[in-house]
Amino acid sequence: MDLQDQLKNLFPDHKEEPAEQSEDSNKKIWLQDDPIICKYEKRKGKPITILEGYTGATEDFKKLAKELKTKLSVGGSFKDDKIIIQGDYRDKIMAMLEEKGFIVKRVGG
Template sequence: MDLKDQLKNLFPDHQESEEPKKEQSNIWLQDDPILCKYEKRKGKPITILEGYTGATSDFKILAKEIKTKLSVGGSFKDDKIIIQGDYRDKIMTMLKDKGFKVKRVGG
């Protein structure tokens, strides 16, 4: 007897409902490329993304998605995404898969 059968025995009146599907957010794509920079601050490497001309809320969503996929820390300040560590290659491939134009700056 699996878990669903056990739950049906405990709650015979319950009707299963389909889970609502999450819609992917439509992030505004731009003509100008997003700049992907590498810097060192206080001796530690960081990756900076800047040059997005869409809404700030879209850029914040993009920042959160990058941080969760890479499992790293970071922040969003002054219309820039700051990611802890050197993840330029991974971030550039993620953004290209989403349809953005990305330009690597420095190093």
């Protein structure tokens, strides 16, 4: 008897909640007609990736920034309606955004 069976015996009326809430929050992000610009720069000799051109709500863009930083396991920030990611992750970021339905334009190299 594994742990799940023991829990079902202890709490027979308990119903499990679906764990798909994170996907629902992704669908609420407003998609735009204009492309998001993904560009590469070097600041103080270190590479960074900058995303700009989002015309939706600032809170949605902040959620997107947090999700990108978490999935890539890198640092970054959100300043002046731009997402700044440490490192050159243009290809990965563009693939993630296209999966979500965004139009992305690569600029600079």
